[in-house]
Amino acid sequence: MLNILVLGGTDEARRLAAALVARPGTHVVSSLAGRVRDPKLPVGEVHEGGFGGPDGLAAWLAERRVDVVVDATHPFAARMTASAVEATGRTGLPLLILRRPGWRQGPGDDWRWVPSLAAAAELLPSLGERVFLTTGRRSLPVFAGLDGQWFLARSVDPPEPPAPRRLEVLLSRGPFTVEGELALMREHRVEVLVTKDSGGEMTTAKLVAARELGLPVVIVRRPALRAGVPAVVTVEAALAWLDSATGAGTPG
The missing domain is CATH 3.40.50 (Rossmann fold)
Structure with a gap:
């Protein structure tokens, strides 16, 4: 069983969780920060509330035997991303950042x-x-x-x-x-x-x-992405990265 933690609350996180839950041999836990009273819940198991910083997250990852972490939080959730980087660094787990592209100014915009x-x-x-x-x-x-x-x-x-x-x-x-x-x-x-x-x-x-x-x-402006951490901008790219890094979705 491949255990994946998706840090989210975003639309991308929900779509990623739905795609992963449908895969045989994959268990997904989606983590929500709990800052919205009535959040849109993803499919699968949900963890609501924080982890207690990098120390708490690292302990949770070890206890739950997580294999890989995907940070699909809001582009301005800098504290959660920092915790994910530190916790996965301590535990040696692979981390992927999924961030939708920022907006681009066009003709007529001020x-x-x-x-x-x-x-x-x-x-x-x-x-x-x-x-x-x-x-x-x-x-x-x-x-x-x-x-x-x-x-x-x-x-x-x-x-x-x-x-x-x-x-x-x-x-x-x-x-x-x-x-x-x-x-x-x-x-x-x-x-x-x-x-x-x-x-x-x-x-x-x-x-x-x-x-x-x-x-x-x-x-x-949104916070800069963490240097050295793999990052993608679409759910499809995240799934492809997981396939490459962990074998998720690979037959046999």
């Missing part, structure tokens, strides 16, 4: 790339007063001191304080449509969009809508 949420907050006063914030509920404290801006913050779960004084919260989960995003931005008279370079197709509609409305978009 994108402002920044290295951090703090840099995004510093830039906002020069771009507009009414801000559509789609950087996740945990990011709101970074913008709490901007009393001159009004924020529409969209997240899956309610945010916790501190938060901007002038704030409206919209609880919603993607995917979203261009028509819906256009209507939302027009209704709230949005002047600037702030987001992270999450990549993928589920939330690109807001970028298209911002382009059509001629709005500036502030995009936080």
Whole structure:
């Protein structure tokens, strides 16, 4: 039996788990961080909550006799990726990083790339007063001191304080449509969009809508991938890597 741990919560992680569960002789455990109250669960066994850092993860990998780890977490889950790198290094297990490609600027886009949420907050006063914030509920404290801006913050779960004084919260989960995003931005008279370079197709509609409305978009760059760790950008490539590295899916 080949034991695979998939660190995820992303759409790619769910699709990878579904493909692996269907393979004879393969046991998959999908790990969710537990930061969303009602997450979309993958098929197969699920581990919810953290592991207790690199030490806890290394112990869990040994106890469960895991053969290979696939880190298919969100592109901004840097702490989990760091734990996976350290834990697999200690245990000698192979690690693959599955990250969907980042977004690419096209004709008509007015994108402002920044290295951090703090840099995004510093830039906002020069771009507009009414801000559509789609950087996740945990990011709101970074913008709490901007009393001159009004924020529409969209997240899956309610945010916790501190938060901007002038704030409206919209609880919603993607995917979203261009028509819906256009209507939302027009209704709230949005002047600037702030987001992270999450990549993928589920939330690109807001970028298209911002382009059509001629709005500036502030995009936080994603953390760099770990040097020396194999990485792929599609589920199909991840499956091929697993076949090569472990023999998963190989007859006989």
